[in-house]
Amino acid sequence: MTTQSAVIYVISDALGETAEFVSRAAAAQFVGVKTRIRRVPYVRDQAHLEDIMEEAATEQAILVYTLVLKDLREYLEEKALERGLRTVDILGPLIGALAGQTGMDPTHTPNIIHRLDEQYFRKVEAVEFAVKYDDGKDPRGVLFADVVLIGVSRTSKTPLSMYLAHKGLKAANIPLVPEVDPPDELFSISSRKVIGLTVRPELLNQIRTERLKTLGLGATADYANLDRIMRELEYARGIMKRIGCPIIDATGKAIEETASIILEILFKGDRNE
Structure with a gap:
């Protein structure tokens, strides 16, 4: 046969x-x-x-x-x-x-399915990046980020980084503390990639006080002291001006609203290149 x-x-x-x-x-x-x-x-x-x-x-x-x-x-x-x-x-x-x-x-x-796959994996990669380089864990991430968020503690840097990651952007964030010098990497990248975040002192005082309560700590800690907060904000603004980056007042803004402003700033920067 x-x-x-x-x-x-x-x-x-x-x-x-x-x-x-x-x-x-x-x-x-x-x-x-x-x-x-x-x-x-x-x-x-x-x-x-x-x-x-x-x-x-x-x-x-x-x-x-x-x-x-x-x-x-x-x-x-x-x-x-x-x-x-x-x-x-x-x-x-x-x-x-x-x-x-x-x-x-x-x-x-x-090839539309594979284009969608690429978008999905880009988001996954961006989320992993945001986690790895959150809160200044490794300042080298600044060099590879699409956007770098800077500001004092409790100015929504982490949730904003995660939100932007779901938009496919690699976001790193660096906390600004008067007692700790910002990493050198922050001054070696384009100021167009850096976004400064600030919040009114009174609101930041409330946010930090509630944070201390959830941690079981007293509200009188220096972390939530209004004078301390004002010094931190003044220090952070000085760093932001030194870099020459845009500064966003996130007071009263939802994460989505602040993120939208960031995306608009980044988009305009790319378009003007």
């Missing part, structure tokens, strides 16, 4: 993993059939398709494809018909069904 064989060309405008998986699942249903699968990724124009079709015709291969661009799908079907090749459109029918069901047009954007 002769062994039957088949050749499948998997053609995609992305990696072609989906079509290859479907092809292997289908081939597994035919015991004793030797199936060779060739994946051809990132097909984006008719010239590339034409080269593939010529090779496929010599092997009478089945063409399994995931092409989101309509003109490429139509071109492939037309040329396959001329050469007597069988085709299987993996995405086309479902895209058409979804369009009919929703009444909306597809974007026809190649």
Whole structure:
């Protein structure tokens, strides 16, 4: 008994993993059939398709494809018909069904899933970065950050860093304390990457007092002393002016509101470069 064989060309405008998986699942249903699968990724124009079709015709291969661009799908079907090749459109029918069901047009954007994956992993990387370089743990992070937040304790540096991380930005933050010199790295980067945060002394006094209570400490500690807070804020403002960075008064602002201001500052900076 002769062994039957088949050749499948998997053609995609992305990696072609989906079509290859479907092809292997289908081939597994035919015991004793030797199936060779060739994946051809990132097909984006008719010239590339034409080269593939010529090779496929010599092997009478089945063409399994995931092409989101309509003109490429139509071109492939037309040329396959001329050469007597069988085709299987993996995405086309479902895209058409979804369009009919929703009444909306597809974007026809190649590789969109992997673009979304890239966005997801960028966010994960940014969150890990924010955790690693939170509260001045390692000042070297300043050199690799997209944005550096500076300010005295309890000016929302950490929650802002995490919020910006979920926007895909690598944020480091450095606390400013009169008794501790800021890291040298802070003065070696562009001032456009640094954002100073401040809060009115009275509010900061309330916030720190509540913080001490949650820690089971007395509200009379120097940390919550109003005179101490005013000295800290004055010191921090001096550092910010020395750097020449924008300063945001976060008093009464939600994290989202302050983050929006930061993003606007950063966006304008990129646009003006």
